Amino acid sequence: xxxxxxxxxxxxxRRYGDVTALHDxxxxxxxxxxxxxxxxxxxxxxxxxxxxxxxRRPTTGTVTLFGGxxxxxxxxTRLGSTPQETALPPTLRVGEVVxxxxxxxxxxxxxxxxxxxxxxxxxxxxxxxxxxxxxQRRLAVALAFVGRPRLVLLDEPTxxxxxxxxRTLWDAIRRQHELGATIVLTSHYLEEIExxxxxxxxxGGGRVITDAPLRDVLxxxxxxxxxxxxxxxxxVERLAGIVQASRDGDAVELDVRDADAFVRDLVRSEVPFxxxxxxxxxxxxxxxxxxxxxxxxxxxxxx
Amino acid sequence: MATTLQLTALHARYxxxxxxxxxxxxxxxxxxxxxxxxxxVVPQAQVAGDPVIATQAVISLIVFAVLANSxxxxxxxxxxxxEQAWDPYLRTLPVTGVAxxxxxxxxxxxxxxxAVIPVVVLGALLTAATTTPTGLLxxxxxxxxxxxPFMLLGTAIGYALPSKAAIAVVQVVMFSLAFAGxxxxxPFLFAxxxxxxxxxxxxxxTRELVVWAVQGGELPWWSWVGVLAWTLVLxxxxxxxxxxxxxxxxx
Numbered sequence: 001x002x003x004x005x006x007x008x009x010x011x012x013x014r015r016y017g018d019v020t021a022l023h024d025x026x027x028x029x030x031x032x033x034x035x036x037x038x039x040x041x042x043x044x045x046x047x048x049x050x051x052x053x054x055x056r057r058p059t060t061g062t063v064t065l066f067g068g069x070x071x072x073x074x075x076x077t078r079l080g081s082t083p084q085e086t087a088l089p090p091t092l093r094v095g096e097v098v099x100x101x102x103x104x105x106x107x108x109x110x111x112x113x114x115x116x117x118x119x120x121x122x123x124x125x126x127x128x129x130x131x132x133x134x135x136q137r138r139l140a141v142a143l144a145f146v147g148r149p150r151l152v153l154l155d156e157p158t159x160x161x162x163x164x165x166x167r168t169l170w171d172a173i174r175r176q177h178e179l180g181a182t183i184v185l186t187s188h189y190l191e192e193i194e195x196x197x198x199x200x201x202x203x204g205g206g207r208v209i210t211d212a213p214l215r216d217v218l219x220x221x222x223x224x225x226x227x228x229x230x231x232x233x234x235x236v237e238r239l240a241g242i243v244q245a246s247r248d249g250d251a252v253e254l255d256v257r258d259a260d261a262f263v264r265d266l267v268r269s270e271v272p273f274x275x276x277x278x279x280x281x282x283x284x285x286x287x288x289x290x291x292x293x294x295x296x297x298x299x300x301x302x303x
Numbered sequence: 304m305a306t307t308l309q310l311t312a313l314h315a316r317y318x319x320x321x322x323x324x325x326x327x328x329x330x331x332x333x334x335x336x337x338x339x340x341x342x343x344v345v346p347q348a349q350v351a352g353d354p355v356i357a358t359q360a361v362i363s364l365i366v367f368a369v370l371a372n373s374x375x376x377x378x379x380x381x382x383x384x385x386e387q388a389w390d391p392y393l394r395t396l397p398v399t400g401v402a403x404x405x406x407x408x409x410x411x412x413x414x415x416x417x418a419v420i421p422v423v424v425l426g427a428l429l430t431a432a433t434t435t436p437t438g439l440l441x442x443x444x445x446x447x448x449x450x451x452p453f454m455l456l457g458t459a460i461g462y463a464l465p466s467k468a469a470i471a472v473v474q475v476v477m478f479s480l481a482f483a484g485x486x487x488x489x490p491f492l493f494a495x496x497x498x499x500x501x502x503x504x505x506x507x508x509t510r511e512l513v514v515w516a517v518q519g520g521e522l523p524w525w526s527w528v529g530v531l532a533w534t535l536v537l538x539x540x541x542x543x544x545x546x547x548x549x550x551x552x553x554x
Contacts, residue, residue, distance in 0.1 A: 053395040056549050073399045081395040087388030091324035100317050104396045
């Protein structure tokens with residue numbers, strides 16, 4: 001028998017009262033992958049993580065973690081998690097928190113070594129309440145790795161951090177992945193998913209909308225963003241193939257399905273323009289289009 | 304995975320460490336039962352002056368101290384912890400519900416017993432209450448056993464309710480159990496129907512158990528059977544509530 005997946009959701013539906021947070025979701029996490037869970041608030045990202053952590057149970061369907069039930073403590077010995085908010089016990093010292101969590105695991109990273117990897121070696125004697133937001137976040141993420149986990153679930157790992165702190169933490173997460181940890185992360189920062197994830201699962205309205213390699217998700221949408229200045233924005237916006245347009249004085253920004261065809265049309269139309277720029281869609285733009293399409297599909301099938 | 308016992312000790316130790324770093328939290332629980340003794344027992348000469356009655360009055364307030372600290376300590380600590388993100392995080396670690404509930408009994412429970420000390424000291428100094436070393440030792444053991452239903456009841460309230468509701472419920476339960484259990488008014492003053500009712504309450508049962516352990520005499524069978532029954536039933540209830548608990552956030 002081959003058990004390849006570290007964790008699976010099979011036909012999982014989860015309701016909170018009248019609200020269906022997840023609707024018949026299938027998902028499997030393969031060893032060695034770095035999976036980004038993407039979706040707006042309420043899409044079901046946190047519910048997926050809490051099901052894998054065993055803190056919540058599915059209404060119907062099956063969730064497995066290392067082949068067992070995640071609600072059983074014994075199946076969580078190779079799982080690493082991080083609290084979503086910075087909610088560390090404020091009176092405990094940094095070193096004490098690391099020791100406390102570390103002692104749940106048979107083979108743990110020594111406190112000093114972990115602090116070194118995540119850059120808080122000089123803070124071990126400080127009470128966690130006195131740390132800055134960035135320092136607390138680094139500690140919280142480090143806690144997920146203290147037990148040498150095979151699977152790590154990171155919920156919004158860099159929420160509220162400035163650019164430098166975020167990059168430092170990304171480097172640390174990438175290093176852990178290279179050392180062999182399988183990582184699932186959710187994020188509101190779409191550039192974070194773009195920077196880290198190899199595979200992207202887009203959730204919307206409690207369903208899996210897309211589950212594909214990062215490259216494919218970007219290619220799937222195929223949207224390009226065109227910017228230009230013109231004295232006649234109205235004429236530009238009447239051209240074919242525009243998904244969305246916005247205007248600021250003489251500057252026009254357009255999302256188009258086919259950038260090449262659009263530029264040909266633009267030149268042929270002889271509308272005066274300057275400062276033309278074309279670039280691929282960011283994941284954020286891709287994801288907004290994907291969820292909008294999915295919503296339209298649902299509405300069509302409902303009608 | 305570490306054993307349940309190791310994890311119980313680990314969680315209890317860190318929970319105590321957290322509390323000790325904010326020592327003011329301990330003051331309220333230490334002072335209230337001692338004040339009750341000073342105001343309600345010491346000034347009444349016919350109670351404070353009689354060795355048997357004074358000892359029973361001190362025991363009643365000791366049981367009250369443990370009852371109040373158990374309900375408040377467990378009920379509020381757990382209800383509040385569940386509303387913060389740290390507790391849900393702890394649930395993702397490889398630690399069982401049994402170890403976490405046991406760790407609460409050892410940490411919050413231990414602090415509750417600290418409130419007994421001032422009552423014992425004041426009772427010995429200011430009233431005619433008296434006992435032998437054997438009586439004292441027996442009383443401590445009986446109190447440890449008799450405190451279990453209180454702690455488990457507090458734990459159940461903590462896991463069943465949000466903290467605002469827990470405060471209200473704890474107060475109602477605490478004063479009902481204290482009055483009807485004969486902790487404020489001695490049971491020999493009770494009307495027969497109240498006396499009968501109070502035999503079903505863990506507060507009355509624990510009071511009788513400790514009085515017997517300290518003063519000797521006859522142990523009413525319903526007191527130890529009652530403590531045992533409450534402990535068993537509440538253990539099952541607490542573990543079921545822990546498993547059902549999914550924190551307070553709904554999405």
